[in-house]
Amino acid sequence: MAKNAKSVVYHLFVSVLGLFMLYPVLWTLASSLKPENEIFVNSASLIPSSLEWMNYVEGWAGFGTVGFNVFFRNSAIVTLLTVAGTLFSSTLVSYGFARLKFRFKSILFACLLATIMLPGQVTLIPQYILFHKIGWVNTYLPLVVPAFIGGVPFFIFLMIQFIRGIPKELDQAAVIDGCGTFGTFWHIVLPLTMPALATVSIFSFYWTWTDFMGPLIYLNKPELYTASLGLRMFADPSSVTAWGPMFAMSMLSLLPVFIIFLFCQKYLVQGIATTGLKG
């Protein structure tokens, strides 16, 4: 009996606290479906009196000339390219550091570790000036190109740690079978790093999809805006009148994040727990 009571108290506590944790998200979801006049009357309520799907239709149309279909397409382009670039650079570079020998390797590895901790603000301004001078402002290049050349050194570090855990005997067997360096990388090491690649892809996806500062600085034309910027334009405190559609688009912008989270939770949890990746 006592044990049962304890268990009930535990679950009650954890689920009530969990409800508090999720309340803001649920509230936004509810508000996105509420009729306009209900959002700020009795606003704490999570149950709309009627389901107002029109909010989503109106929000999707955006305002002015650019709709959310454009913002989402832009976000998808930037995100897919960034993830591809991240996978390209992090696999090759991590294999080099984890398995190959070359001069000054340990110094370069120390540099890699140091850049993980480097505040982005220090390089932000010269990078902006550089991209401005070569005419990359108002293109996706400043957001995408850095990924192809190891823009997030943490991913490389994560992959190095993972490859170090793969038994070297496998590489040696491949060499005996006549594989070269690239053959060993491509046929032996790469297939075994799939779990780590999943973690890297997921985080790269999250950070790019919800990134705000990068697009804010480099994109100034509404037709180039990503979903984050589109939403911010939509939600400008001085101009918002359509609250329902704004909440609807807020929820929609989070939808890809939720979907990936639900399906790939395993890799995410592993990634954080083993490497201390921030979420």
Added chain:
Amino acid sequence: MVKGPKTAMKPSVIDGSTKLLTGWKRDFVGYAYISPWLLGFVLFVIGPMAASLYLSFTDYNMLSEPHWIGLRNYITMFTDDPRYWTALKVTFKFVVISVPLKLAFALFIAVLFNGKHRGLSVYRTAYYIPSIIGGSVAVAVMWRQLFGVDGAINSVLVHFGVEPKNWIASPVFSIWTLILLVVWQFGSPMLIFLAGLKQIPTDLYESAAVDGAGRARRFLSITLPMLTPVIFFNLVMQTIDGFMTFTQSFLVTQGGPLDKTLFYALYLYQKAFGGTFSMGYASSMAWILLLIVATFTALIFKSSSAWVYYESTEDK
């Protein structure tokens, strides 16, 4: 290759894939693999860092050529820019309050989840959701409405006799809404703590229980000391993150009211991109930020020998 006796083959095999390569060829292959990162490191890290250091001694504003003005940016910053001091104070306050709160909360929940209960993975998912959507614009929008004058928080508090107020626009409470926002996203330190808790051998708890140690005693004498390396790691990461907080203050409060939430990164952004393009001044600010972050990290590292417990060094 086949001809040689097996033992003779071993030394070369140990070198793995690089056994045939020596000298510059070996280096060439190695550098070929790391070249994407090396290129990025030179072009987007070392180059910009040098440029940023140089710019910090100039008055560059994107319109005219940079002029060397020596230390003037740094002197102005500390002697003639009250908003800079405000930004420093606000950021320190934010870091000093939000980081310990976030870690305490993360640890509390991790301990709560480190047991044998049904549905733990469902709970873990629910508690982690705020963290995955953390920095997004949607969350900032959400927060502004929840804590707005006719938001959900007020409509609940009014039942407890609290005057409805605009929390976001209040000089006293605005920073607390942001602190709450980042503490709410305690998911990743929580998962790291959880992984750390699972590493603690259960026999430690068993023998303590035999000795009659209560729950609180076991937590203080076993869990906390064994977790100190993880606490240390989380502390370093969260502190660095805290100093660079930007999106939240930019979107939720715009630094207001009365600069009460003017975070360092936000002020830097305003200087660089907020109309005047004071790139030189903003570069000096970036270098001071780097110094602050490095100092804090060094201090935490220095202090760690006093409070971080490493099992292996004590055992052997």
